[in-house]
Amino acid sequence: MLYLMLRPVESRDMRFWPVQPPSFRSSVDRYSAEAAKVVSCLLRFMAVDMGVEPERLLELFGGQPQTMKVTYYPPCRQAGKVIGLSPHTDACAMTLLLHVNDVQGLQIRRDDGKWLDVEPLDGALTVFVGGVIEILSNGRYRSVEHRAVVHPDKERIAAAMFHQPLQSIMVEPLPELVKKDGGGARYKSVGYAEFMRRFFSAKLDGRKSHLDHFRIY
Secondary structure, X not given: OEEEEEEOHHHOOHHHOOOOOOOHHHHHHHHHHHHHHHHXXXXXXXXXXXXXXXXXXXXXXXXXXXXXXXXXXXXXXXXXHOOOEEEEOOOOOEEEEEEOOOOOOEEEEOOXXXXXXXXXXXXXXXXXXXXXXXXXXXXXXXXXXXXXXXXXXXXXXXXXXXXXXXXXXXXXXXXXXXXXXXXXXXXXXXXXXXXXXXXXXXXXXXXXXHHHHOEOO
């Protein structure tokens, strides 16, 4: 796995950026900028869909903090006995996933508990809504549980671009959406740092979903 801080640009530590192949750094730089444009468009579309101002979500993502994780899944003859990436929901705002070599391995959990294969489409990105957006949208957009499995005789490579909000924000349902819902917030308010702390502790203690802690039933 290769994990890099990409945005804001001043957060990059080039000691960890590979120098081979020679095109790596410039390619990642361009890909980072284009991915940020896609996310900006999606956030505007989602805001309009929810009936709030088009720039409302973008206000919470100034500078669009962004990280990239490239993961290599080697083939395994006993693929049914191992897992490539354990089930989870993303804690960020939005993830853009690129299937680099078009080998299937991504699965999402349906409401009935069964796992559904997500077939990679050539030239397409898979978009995941993260827990931050689920809370900001007061549940209108759901963060889907997913996992990665391995192939018995093919290697798989996937590149995920994670887009986070500003570190200073409160993760809470947008007031205008709470008002639309009759004053009913479906999630508690929490600072982003605490939100992320609970996300990582939830992975350690095996809870079904770290979002369960914030839901108001």
